[in-house]
Amino acid sequence: MRDGRSSGPKAHDRRSATPGPAAVLRAEGLVKTHHGEGAPAHAVRGVDLSVARGEFVAVTGPSGAGKSTLLHLLGGLQRPDRGSIWLDGRCTDTFGEARWALERRKAIGIVFQFFNLVSNLSVADNVELPALLAGVPPKKARGEREELLAELGLEGKERSMPGELSGGEQQRVALARALVNHPPLLLADEPAGSLDSKGTREVMRLLSRFHGRGQTIVLVTHDARLASAADRVISFFDGRIADDATLDGTPSRRGGASGVLELRD
Numbered sequence: 023m024r025d026g027r028s029s030g031p032k033a034h035d036r037r038s039a040t041p042g043p044a045a046v047l048r049a050e051g052l053v054k055t056h057h058g059e060g061a062p063a064h065a066v067r068g069v070d071l072s073v074a075r076g077e078f079v080a081v082t083g084p085s086g087a088g089k090s091t092l093l094h095l096l097g098g099l100q101r102p103d104r105g106s107i108w109l110d111g112r113c114t115d116t117f118g119e120a121r122w123a124l125e126r127r128k129a130i131g132i133v134f135q136f137f138n139l140v141s142n143l144s145v146a147d148n149v150e151l152p153a154l155l156a157g158v159p160p161k162k163a164r165g166e167r168e169e170l171l172a173e174l175g176l177e178g179k180e181r182s183m184p185g186e187l188s189g190g191e192q193q194r195v196a197l198a199r200a201l202v203n204h205p206p207l208l209l210a211d212e213p214a215g216s217l218d219s220k221g222t223r224e225v226m227r228l229l230s231r232f233h234g235r236g237q238t239i240v241l242v243t244h245d246a247r248l249a250s251a252a253d254r255v256i257s258f259f260d261g262r263i264a265d266d267a268t269l270d271g272t273p274s275r276r277g278g279a280s281g282v283l284e285l286r287d
């Protein structure tokens with residue numbers, strides 16, 4: 023018996039049950055096809071995934087495997103064609119755009135390859151914005167911002183504009199912005215993808231540091247160095263989880279709804 027559910031029923035019966043509270047994030051049966059100019063791209067072809075509180079999970083795989091699409095589904099930036107996602111046990115099936123936006127402000131921090139900072143806002147304003155939007159009093163938002171920027175080595179850059187910063191500095195601002203509301207979950211999509219090796223090491227060090235303090239992280243990267251900072255590595259291939267293992271090589275048992283990784287067409 024796992025996740026508080028009885029053993030015995032078939033996999034599809036178990037999948038319909040409500041997931042246990044320990045998972046910060048859980049996905050079941052995720053499918054996403056992109057319809058663009060050419061042939062449909064079957065980016066995510068049936069993914070079951072559970073991420074426990076405090077885990078640092080890296081999703082690796084070749085270009086076009088569907089890693090970013092998966093992350094976008096998990097952060098509500100795109101909607102699955104099929105399947106469900108739970109955040110801290112809350113089913114997101116009925117979430118509309120506004121509710122997902124609220125979750126991304128409070129419960130999910132996201133960092134992207136190209137930082138996505140607001141170019142006409144200062145560093146300080148970029149970091150404080152999600153806190154203010156979430157209703158945090160301005161004084162507290164300022165305090166959180168000051169603390170994070172100091173921690174990330176960005177003192178003295180508060181009044182700078184994003185365009186005046188190096189790529190590594192911009193990514194640190196993006197990290198501060200993602201973490202200002204203390205979200206239970208941090209999603210990172212190729213956070214070092216546009217950085218040099220120094221910037222990559224810095225991102226790796228910071229992710230490890232926050233993880234060491236209990237931050238749950240899902241990192242998409244094709245960079246083996248970055249993935250090595252995680253304690254669980256998921257290999258993604260052709261829209262599916264091909265392998266799911268903890269750093270010491272033991273297969274993860276957090277994959278499918280039954281606790282065992284399941285692959286489906």
Ligand SMILES: Nc1ncnc2c1ncn2[C@@H]1O[C@H](COP(=O)(O)OP(=O)(O)OP(=O)(O)O)[C@@H](O)[C@H]1O
Binds near residue numbers: 063089
């Ligand atoms: N908005 C979109 N419209 C059409 N096709 C898309 C879209 N986004 C992604 N795709 C396609 O879906 C597939 C998976 O793309 P995705 O970006 O998720 O892969 P990835 O593993 O993150 O790749 P990379 O490492 O190169 O970023 C690819 O075939 C891609 O071309």
